[in-house]
Amino acid sequence: MSQEYEGASGWNFFLEDEPLRRWLSARKAPHDAVQRLADFGELCGGRLDALIAEAQRDENLPALERYDRWGNRVDFIRYCPPQLEVRRLVLSSGVLPPVPFWERMVKAYLVNQCGEGGAACALAMTDGLASLIERHGSPEQKKRWLPVLQDPGGPTPLTGGQFVTEKQGGSVVSDNEARAIRAPDGTWRLTGLKWFCSNPGELWVTTAKPEGSSSVALFLVPRRLKDGSLNACHILRLKDICGTRGKATAEVEYRGAEAEMIGRASHGLAILMRTVIRTSRVHVAAGSLGALRRALVEARLYAQSRTVLGRPAAELPGVAKSLAKIEAAWRGGQLAFFEMIRAIEEDDPAAEVLIPLLKVGMSRAASDAVREAQMVFAGNGILRDFSILPRLSQDAVVQEIWEGTHAVLSGHVEKALRRGDSRKAFSALLDGAPLPDDLDGEEFCLAAFEALCRSLLRRAAPARAA
Ligand SMILES: Cc1cc2nc3c(=O)[nH]c(=O)nc-3n(C[C@H](O)[C@H](O)[C@H](O)COP(=O)(O)OP(=O)(O)OC[C@H]3O[C@@H](n4cnc5c(N)ncnc54)[C@H](O)[C@@H]3O)c2cc1C
Structure with a gap:
């Protein structure tokens, strides 16, 4: 192994993701959109990854400025120049409506491969706010506020x-x-x-x-x-x-x-849940899948380059098993993510189950995968200056908590499954596999998420083999 472990830094996160490209080709994504994603994948793996790593150094973290030099309150969060540049670059890459939903979600998945990075949460929230104003804002609110959200030159892009x-x-x-x-x-x-x-x-x-x-x-x-x-x-x-x-x-x-x-x-809570929080939960699924993907790539690269007992660590049975486990989680999770995008786009009642289910299942899968990847790295897995993994692991647990804990979201899954149309549409994705009826709460959700991933992997097997 060379002195400096570079991992996936410098990769094009889009071009390296073969199942993602296959999915886009199956859904006949327009050529120009695919080109935009290729450019964004290069930006994420290259410039953004480096800028985010810099912005995440302890000395560069955001700071609160309460007063200006004259003692007036300013209540301003000062971000370091690399963080502002990250936000400007992301916002300039077509990540908000009216860019199509599927394209925004793929970009959220790609940028989260750099970790939350100070940009992904901001992106999710700005996306949710833009969607809210587009759907429920008055003409004056749209005119006044949408340009503020879309301005990459503002004081805090992704604002x-x-x-x-x-x-x-x-x-x-x-x-x-x-x-x-x-x-x-x-x-x-x-x-x-x-x-x-x-x-x-x-x-x-x-x-x-x-x-x-x-x-x-x-x-x-x-x-x-x-x-x-x-x-x-x-x-x-x-x-x-x-x-x-x-x-x-x-x-x-x-x-x-x-x-x-x-x-x-009188509709405040309902609108909040249907637009703002729903958007954020979809972003949690995208972000967690991004973390999962990065954990896999890093674990593979490390295991191929680290020599143990005179051979690459990847050849050791335990390490090979870890890599296979993370890969299966990523492949299944990615298919579930694509299915959720389809269901939302088509207004399929399965979406009511898939959104909370993926919020629980994907965020948990990401935490597990990052931990597994850290085990592959062993001691180097916990060094903050060695790889992105320690940062990913701390971001992953936050994804499990914010926008609703597993316990709360499990309740939403169970409620959606009590609706006949949602249950039927979701069950169809399981290809006849029964829903676990001896579990409830989070355990039920995790089992249902695994069943979904297994079923989608089985369906995709012929295409992958081809
Ligand atoms: C880093 C970070 C950033 C955040 N940013 C924001 C933000 O920008 N805006 C914002 O509004 N919030 C934000 N949050 C808050 C986050 O959304 C809440 O932490 C989360 O919704 C849970 O609320 P709580 O922490 O008050 O937990 P509580 O609601 O106090 O929950 C305590 C326990 O009770 C359980 N519980 C609660 N209700 C139920 C139920 N109905 N059924 C079963 N179990 C239940 C929970 O699972 C948990 O174990 C952020 C959180 C974090 C960690």
Whole structure:
């Protein structure tokens, strides 16, 4: 092995991914879109991978600037130049609507092979916010806010956020305590504390209960008001997080913050779940698949180049078994990901099962695969300056938690399966294999995810052999 282990740095993540290219060719993806993906794959494996590694060094992590030199509050997150460049490059690569959903998801999968990197969460949230405004925004909101989200030259590219979780708990959004009061001029003012606020950029969507109502409504909150002054949103502190460290996660307090309601007040929770959170959960699946893929590639490269007992480590039975296990998880997971994209595009009721199921199954599979890859690297697997794996492992556990824990999402899978059309459509993907009826909760989900992957692998076997 050479002195410097380079791993997959410098690869074209798209061109090296043969099943992905085969899928695109089967669905007759337009040539120009495939070319865009090839360019993006090169960007991810090359420039972005290097910039992200630089941005993730302890001394380059985001910092909170509370005041300017004159002592005025600015509540600004300062990102290092490599992080800003990453965000600018990603946003300039066609990652938001109206770029087709499948293309955006493939790009999310590719960029996550660099780890969360301070860009992937920001991308998911900006995508969710753009989708929300496109579907539910007024003409004025679309005109004013979509250009802000799409501007790669703004102060913080990929600038969208979603602040829902509060101190008393994130899983039960209807327990939110933040309040919204209508001011005499017709604008809304928010008060309350949001406890996990990732990527506090120029605009975010948030939840609060309008005065006199027990329902949660949705609001857009800009960091700055029309006259350029700061909105009454104070960043109390940055969280000391162990994963996804490239993007800041903060505690934010609203002290009469000006906000615009989006969608009907009584539909806030439903709109939140169907647009914003749904988009984020699909991104979690894409991101986890990206981590899985990177874990496989790194483990393979390492095992081929590391000599143990006079031969490549890859030839040792235990290592070969580990590699095969990660490869099977990636191949099955990738087919499940393609199936989820298809179901969403076609409005297939199976999507209602697949989205929460992949949120649970794929994020867990990614954590397991990264850990397995670290075992292949052995001691070098935990060295932060040796490979991307330690960073991936910490990002992977966050993917398991945010946007809903396994326990919460398992409930969503079970609920979707109680709907006849969703159950039937999902069961059809299992090719007659029965759903495990002796398990519930997370165990049920993991077993159902494995059954799905196995069935999709069986179906794909003739094509792969050809
Ligand atoms: C790095 C990071 C960044 C984040 N960024 C954001 C962000 O930008 N915006 C945002 O709004 N949130 C964000 N979150 C918060 C995240 O979405 C919540 O942590 C998550 O939704 C769970 O909420 P909680 O942590 O309050 O757990 P709780 O809701 O307190 O859950 C505690 C336990 O109870 C279980 N539980 C809860 N409800 C149920 C149920 N119905 N059935 C069964 N079991 C249940 C959970 O599984 C868990 O084990 C972030 C989290 C992390 C780690």
